[in-house]
Amino acid sequence: MRVGFAGTPEFSKLALQAILRAGFEVPLVLTQPDRPSGRGLKLTPSAVKQLALEHALPVIQPRSLRLDGKYPEDALAAQLSLQQAQLDVLVVAAYGLILPAWVLQTPRHGCLNIHASLLPRWRGAAPIQRAIEAGDTQTGVTIMQMDEGLDTGPMLMVEPLNIEPDDNASSLHDKLAEQGARLIVQALQALPSGSLIATPQPETGATYAAKLDKAEAALQLHAPAELLARRIRAFNPVPGATIRLPGIPEPVKIWNAVAISDDTSVKIGQTEDVAHVINASPDGIDVATGKGVLRLLELQRPGGKRQPASAFIAGWSTFSR
Structure with missing residues (x-):
């Protein structure tokens, strides 16, 4: 043929x-x-x-x-x-x-x-x-x-x-x-x-x-942690998923994350523009969401390299030890 x-x-x-x-x-x-x-x-x-x-x-x-x-x-x-x-x-x-x-x-x-x-x-x-x-x-x-x-x-x-x-x-x-x-x-x-x-x-x-929109990259933290974890996987590598973290002026790209809790008692704080970080350890950066906790496992600053949470925290003045 x-x-x-x-x-x-x-x-x-x-x-x-x-x-x-x-x-x-x-x-x-x-x-x-x-x-x-x-x-x-x-x-x-x-x-x-x-x-x-x-x-x-x-x-x-x-x-x-x-x-x-x-x-x-x-x-x-x-x-x-x-x-x-x-x-x-x-x-x-x-x-x-x-x-x-x-x-x-x-x-x-x-x-x-x-x-x-x-x-x-x-x-x-x-x-x-x-x-x-x-x-x-x-x-x-x-x-x-x-x-x-x-x-x-x-x-x-x-x-x-x-x-x-x-x-x-x-x-x-x-x-x-x-x-x-x-x-x-x-x-x-x-x-x-x-x-x-x-x-x-x-x-x-x-x-x-629907076609992916660049505006979807910015994660809305009022959503449940399970949905946010899925969006991070769905938008990897394009358009990517980003979160604003304390002490970092520019959005940080999230390459991998998991939902570790569906506890609704954890509150996202007064603003969704900057994430409410509950804990930062070598295991990951735990962020409050609309329902449960999202653990960030792999992150990247603009112009920087992809890093596991442990390496990212070491260069993050707000949470480095």
């Missing part, structure tokens, strides 16, 4: 890599335009583009695919490229652009999406992070036949994956990326025979995984 591919970040790269290793012909790759990155804000190609160039695959980077949108010239050029590629199927994984009807209808078998959740739970942009934040114990990958809705198409393959208590967004991302890469190859191998059965998504149980 002639398999087109649309994707941008590392999650997508693993899928494209698996498709190439399986021997499928990939006549066209779509990815987002190069973005400024690093301290010098140098234009940097996406992970998918870098892999495509290594394999000498044709790459297009339209700013939009809407023929009636802001960049119709990009959409028209992409339409011509897709028609000339004569695709049997287009695989989509974390591409980042909405696919209009004309794209969905161009490949002979339509478009297959690799989605990192057990649909219909966590449709949308951030299913990995929202599953951890919500305290889900299970997630997985759904291979979906795309339609014009937001992750609403029929399901072709579904495989669950347990979320471990110490999983953060980074570790869970890597597991799901490998799982998705394996499943899409199986789906492509089964596609020509017609053995894939399309199952409509259930009408109940749908949730929306």
Whole structure:
């Protein structure tokens, strides 16, 4: 089969890599335009583009695919490229652009999406992070036949994956990326025979995984400690979670923390702007929350290094001994 591919970040790269290793012909790759990155804000190609160039695959980077949108010239050029590629199927994984009807209808078998959740739970942009934040114990990958809705198409393959208590967004991302890469190859191998059965998504149980916002990084300490610990894991590494600590003017990034108590008698104090530190020891920095105590285990000042609590306290004049 002639398999087109649309994707941008590392999650997508693993899928494209698996498709190439399986021997499928990939006549066209779509990815987002190069973005400024690093301290010098140098234009940097996406992970998918870098892999495509290594394999000498044709790459297009339209700013939009809407023929009636802001960049119709990009959409028209992409339409011509897709028609000339004569695709049997287009695989989509974390591409980042909405696919209009004309794209969905161009490949002979339509478009297959690799989605990192057990649909219909966590449709949308951030299913990995929202599953951890919500305290889900299970997630997985759904291979979906795309339609014009937001992750609403029929399901072709579904495989669950347990979320471990110490999983953060980074570790869970890597597991799901490998799982998705394996499943899409199986789906492509089964596609020509017609053995894939399309199952409509259930009408109940749908949730929306809203895109992460930088404003979410600042933890609201009136929330329960259990929820705050999950948010720290969900926002690791992006956008990160921060707390204001006594004697430190700038927000401190929290890389790891655990809820150690649900005692409601511990009060967060008169202000939530600066954390109420109950205890600081080599075991961690205990902070009062709306319900229970949050123990900070790994921290980082702006411009500094990630440190375990014991090392952080040693350089913290307010609590150093």
